[in-house]
Amino acid sequence: MKARKARTTARRVARRLGVALAAALLPATMTAAQEGAGLDAAARTTANLPEPSFKPLPTPSLNFYGSPGLIDMPSAEMMPDGQFTTTLSYFGGQGRYTLTFQALPWLSASFRYNSIRNWNLGGFPTYYDRGFDVRFRLLEETRNRPEITLGLQDFAGTGIYAGEYIVATKNFETPALGTSRLPGRLKLTAGIGWGRLGSYNSIASYGTRPAFNPGNTGGQLSYDQWFRGPFAFFGGVEWQANEDWAFKLEYSSDDYVVETQTTSVFQKKSPVNFGVEYQATKRTRLGAYYMYGSEFGLSAQFQLNPSQPTTPMRLAAPQPIRPRPSFDAAPEIWTLAWTDSVNAPAQLNQNLVALMEPDGLILHSLKLEPHAAELRFSNTRFNTYPVAIGRVARAMARALPGSIETFRIVPVERGMGLSAVTIRRSDLEALEFAPDASDAILSVAGIGNAGATPESARLNPDLYPDFSWSLAPYFSPAYFDPKNPVLIDVGVAANATYKPAPGWVISGTLRQRLAGNLEDGRVSPSLLPPVRTDQALYAQYSTTINQLYAARYWQPRDDLYARASVGYFEYGYGGLSTELLWKPVNSRLGLGVEVNYAMKRDYDQMLGFQDYRIVTGHASAYMDFDNGIYGQVDVGRYLAGDYGATFTLDRVFDNGWSVGGFFTVTTASAQEFGEGSFDKGIRFSIPLSWFTGQPSRKSLGTTIRPIQRDGGARMHVPGRLYGQVRDAHAKALKDQWAGFWE
Amino acid sequence: MGGVLGMIRRILIGATLLLSACSSGTEEAPLQLQVFNSTRDLIRARISSGQEVERPPLRRSDLDPLEGSYLEASIERRDILAYLFVNVDLDDDYPGRLRVWRTDDNVTLTMRNGVLVSTRGLGDDLLSSRVQVSGTRPGPSSGGEHVQYIRTAEYDSLQMSFACELVDLGPETIVIVERKHATRHLQQRCTGPSGEFVNDYWADSGAGLIWQSRQWAGPGIGYMRFRRLTNQ
Numbered sequence: 001m002k003a004r005k006a007r008t009t010a011r012r013v014a015r016r017l018g019v020a021l022a023a024a025l026l027p028a029t030m031t032a033a034q035e036g037a038g039l040d041a042a043a044r045t046t047a048n049l050p051e052p053s054f055k056p057l058p059t060p061s062l063n064f065y066g067s068p069g070l071i072d073m074p075s076a077e078m079m080p081d082g083q084f085t086t087t088l089s090y091f092g093g094q095g096r097y098t099l100t101f102q103a104l105p106w107l108s109a110s111f112r113y114n115s116i117r118n119w120n121l122g123g124f125p126t127y128y129d130r131g132f133d134v135r136f137r138l139l140e141e142t143r144n145r146p147e148i149t150l151g152l153q154d155f156a157g158t159g160i161y162a163g164e165y166i167v168a169t170k171n172f173e174t175p176a177l178g179t180s181r182l183p184g185r186l187k188l189t190a191g192i193g194w195g196r197l198g199s200y201n202s203i204a205s206y207g208t209r210p211a212f213n214p215g216n217t218g219g220q221l222s223y224d225q226w227f228r229g230p231f232a233f234f235g236g237v238e239w240q241a242n243e244d245w246a247f248k249l250e251y252s253s254d255d256y257v258v259e260t261q262t263t264s265v266f267q268k269k270s271p272v273n274f275g276v277e278y279q280a281t282k283r284t285r286l287g288a289y290y291m292y293g294s295e296f297g298l299s300a301q302f303q304l305n306p307s308q309p310t311t312p313m314r315l316a317a318p319q320p321i322r323p324r325p326s327f328d329a330a331p332e333i334w335t336l337a338w339t340d341s342v343n344a345p346a347q348l349n350q351n352l353v354a355l356m357e358p359d360g361l362i363l364h365s366l367k368l369e370p371h372a373a374e375l376r377f378s379n380t381r382f383n384t385y386p387v388a389i390g391r392v393a394r395a396m397a398r399a400l401p402g403s404i405e406t407f408r409i410v411p412v413e414r415g416m417g418l419s420a421v422t423i424r425r426s427d428l429e430a431l432e433f434a435p436d437a438s439d440a441i442l443s444v445a446g447i448g449n450a451g452a453t454p455e456s457a458r459l460n461p462d463l464y465p466d467f468s469w470s471l472a473p474y475f476s477p478a479y480f481d482p483k484n485p486v487l488i489d490v491g492v493a494a495n496a497t498y499k500p501a502p503g504w505v506i507s508g509t510l511r512q513r514l515a516g517n518l519e520d521g522r523v524s525p526s527l528l529p530p531v532r533t534d535q536a537l538y539a540q541y542s543t544t545i546n547q548l549y550a551a552r553y554w555q556p557r558d559d560l561y562a563r564a565s566v567g568y569f570e571y572g573y574g575g576l577s578t579e580l581l582w583k584p585v586n587s588r589l590g591l592g593v594e595v596n597y598a599m600k601r602d603y604d605q606m607l608g609f610q611d612y613r614i615v616t617g618h619a620s621a622y623m624d625f626d627n628g629i630y631g632q633v634d635v636g637r638y639l640a641g642d643y644g645a646t647f648t649l650d651r652v653f654d655n656g657w658s659v660g661g662f663f664t665v666t667t668a669s670a671q672e673f674g675e676g677s678f679d680k681g682i683r684f685s686i687p688l689s690w691f692t693g694q695p696s697r698k699s700l701g702t703t704i705r706p707i708q709r710d711g712g713a714r715m716h717v718p719g720r721l722y723g724q725v726r727d728a729h730a731k732a733l734k735d736q737w738a739g740f741w742e
Numbered sequence: 743m744g745g746v747l748g749m750i751r752r753i754l755i756g757a758t759l760l761l762s763a764c765s766s767g768t769e770e771a772p773l774q775l776q777v778f779n780s781t782r783d784l785i786r787a788r789i790s791s792g793q794e795v796e797r798p799p800l801r802r803s804d805l806d807p808l809e810g811s812y813l814e815a816s817i818e819r820r821d822i823l824a825y826l827f828v829n830v831d832l833d834d835d836y837p838g839r840l841r842v843w844r845t846d847d848n849v850t851l852t853m854r855n856g857v858l859v860s861t862r863g864l865g866d867d868l869l870s871s872r873v874q875v876s877g878t879r880p881g882p883s884s885g886g887e888h889v890q891y892i893r894t895a896e897y898d899s900l901q902m903s904f905a906c907e908l909v910d911l912g913p914e915t916i917v918i919v920e921r922k923h924a925t926r927h928l929q930q931r932c933t934g935p936s937g938e939f940v941n942d943y944w945a946d947s948g949a950g951l952i953w954q955s956r957q958w959a960g961p962g963i964g965y966m967r968f969r970r971l972t973n974q
Contacts, residue, residue, distance in 0.1 A: 042942040052937035312865030316848035435872035468767020472775035699775040738899035
């Protein structure tokens with residue numbers, strides 16, 4: 001009590017003194033000349049010292065295809081690991097929009113959407129297409145040798161931009177322009193291209209290569225034509241004159257045969273392109289070019305990296321742990337007298353709730369023994385569990401009687417205990433300010449199975465029944481409709497969630513569309529039952545029940561998690577869904593089965609169902625490879641009745657960034673599937689906190705398919721198990737443990 | 743419903759609903775709501791940062807009536823300044839005494855005998871440090887190893903190790919808010935694989951404290967300046 005009073009006084013004084021960091025951005029200039037003279041002098045001594053920094057190496061500039069390169073031609077450079085870029089480029093009626101991800105230091109992949117105006121072939125006035133690229137670094141640049149990279153451009157199907165290349169790039173430093181400038185950089189690039197990149201002034205030919213056929217359904221790997229047909233040299237130079245400006249000159253081996261000879265998208269008069277690029281901000285680069293002797297071109301490149309958030313994460317500092325005084329100094333705090341008090345558990349429960357609530361941590365249950373305590377909680381705020389567990393440990397050290405030495409902390413999701421972190425209170429007291437405090441506490445913490453909630457645990461009496469609601473805007477996009485590249489509906493969603501008891505969830509979401517054009521989407525013909533291609537029919541209605549379901553979660557025994565859900569799960573389907581997941585806390589492997597009875601909903605998305613009903617189900621294997629790569633294989637039956645398997649790979653960063661891709665092969669033939677031949681796509685997810693610097697468990701992200709067809713489609717069931725369980729298991733806890741003392 | 747009128751009505755209803763977007767209960771607020779709220783906060787912050795706040799000059803007559811110890815801290819790179827009060831004094835099994843300083847808006851700085859060992863609430867925080875201190879002697883006790891553990895944007899703890907030498911630059915009299923202090927100027931010059939930094943301490947061994955210092959707090963924060971305003 002005394003301490004609290006002293007703190008309050010201190011705060012009042014601090015306020016009177018002229019305010020704290022919150023009122024922040026006060027100019028920190030010193031007043032009197034004499035004051036701080038030593039500090040200023042000290043600052044001058046370090047002005048020219050190379051201060052240790054995180055500053056990353058300059059990232060390569062991108063070409064019109066969104067890959068590191070010149071203008072229309074690629075270079076051999078790789079971007080920094082994890083780089084995630086968006087490139088918009090336009091010349092001669094041709095627009096290209098590319099997402100590129102540096103998945104590994106030596107591997108990058110791109111997804112592109114493009115449009116070509118004045119196409120006038122095959123009934124398309126404007127031609128739209130999607131394509132994937134992949135690039136592999138073969139040799140890394142050294143002092144004496146260039147970087148060498150192999151690239152496959154638009155490699156699935158006879159894509160409009162199909163081409164392969166092997167390219168070399170060497171960097172040279174050039175003198176700085178002016179004394180206060182950094183040195184410039186010259187990059188020389190030369191390569192050999194096939195396909196589109198071998199079409200101008202080819203030097204020879206190997207094998208045969210079919211001509212581009214816009215009527216092809218595409219989608220299949222066209223490995224039989226890679227590096228076949230005529231090949232030609234290309235090359236160029238980029239001079240990064242200073243931090244802001246760069247000049248590019250290239251010789252293009254792309255003859256634009258279809259665009260300039262079969263039809264007349266633009267006129268090509270020269271193989272030489274040149275242009276200038278300006279680094280507008282750290283993440284944005286703009287370029288203007290003169291292309292093929294006849295056209296002006298523009299590009300905008302946006303580069304993000306998971307390790308460089310737009311705002312660094314700032315968590316309010318926790319209260320330091322106060323070590324208990326020794327037994328000799330204060331024997332009364334070590335006594336077990338509290339165990340005789342009938343009111344003690346309720347009082348301690350209440351004190352803990354008060355300490356945890358400001359951090360968005362919800363106390364579920366508390367089990368007290370004379371020398372140990374188990375606390376179960378759920379985390380509604382922090383992106384990572386170690387931060388939440390650290391804060392719970394602090395609350396326990398503050399609130400619990402001195403005799404309690406062992407803390408068992410169990411994160412809970414939907415009533416299921418996900419793991420248990422066991423920490424000795426003495427270690428908490430001893431290690432908070434140890435030199436390597438995070439590793440030190442991890443080395444003495446135990447991570448194991450949570451087990452069932454103990455019988456003797458006291459459930460937080462204020463928690464159940466638990467009711468939450470929200471009213472928020474929603475956005476519902478769809479991509480790559482033949483007429484509109486992006487269709488989107490916006491509106492308001494009202495959600496209510498009721499949890500009558502641990503593990504039970506009853507949730508409903510009502511949507512009111514306010515504006516949008518999803519209803520203009522195409523309902524394309526399909527040889528399979530129209531399980532997804534009729535989405536536009538659902539989009540005709542403005543007031544809809546988006547979800548309304550009840551779910552029960554439980555743990556049949558250790559390492560097993562179970563879910564049963566019934567109701568309306570998504571715009572198109574409802575029914576029954578059951579899932580069982582095996583995932584030991586310390587295992588990298590998880591195995592699951594899911595069986596669903598899917599019923600197709602009425603287009604108005606009220607309570608009715610259509611006649612289409614089907615049993616679907618999957619056996620899944622989830623693997624956490626060591627380097628942030630997560631793999632998943634699902635084998636089973638899909639919504640249209642097709643059988644097959646989905647393969648997914650994601651690169652997941654410890655801060656929650658995730659970028660990945662998937663494809664599904666099923667018994668639906670390429671012909672039955674239609675355009676694209678099989679289902680595939682990319683997905684990414686960026687934590688909200690990465691943008692805001694404030695803790696949050698939400699992420700922004702989406703799944704993008706080149707085309708949504710009926711083969712390989714699954715029902716979207718809310719609250720699938722693996723994602724909820726994985727984040728609190730040993731691998732994730734250890735990877736993110738640095739947050740424990742934050 | 744008339745096309746234009748209907749549209750206007752829908753937009754008005756929508757705007758009203760969006761502005762009243764909210765949530766309650768133990769479920770985390772929906773993503774769109776969080777985005778909306780943080781955008782609103784950002785705009786507010788931008789607006790208020792445009793208004794220059796004049797910091798009143800600090801006078802000894804303001805400080806004299808204060809009880810307790812106060813620290814003035816600033817971050818050179820961010821040009822921000824704060825006054826901190828003592829959160830708690832602690833002893834642990836490592837050499838030196840710990841003092842946790844705290845601002846009103848929940849930033850803490852922890853010093854071991856006046857040497858900064860951790861920060862919280864600043865972003866890119868200094869998680870922990872290995873420093874050379876001994877007994878109650880203020881400032882670093884010797885040269886040698888200085889290790890910082892830095893919180894990276896990937897939620898890792900990055901270890902940065904430095905070899906330091908400690909130089910005594912002799913007695914210096916400094917002035918802090920109109921009051922002179924006789925100190926010794928200690929300079930700690932540290933070199934590591936990633937670069938160099940120099941920390942300066944003005945130590946008063948009689949009073950057993952560092953009156954002012956300039957210390958490097960990691961690549962994300964850079965140099966910080968500290969001045970002890972009062973000593974009770």
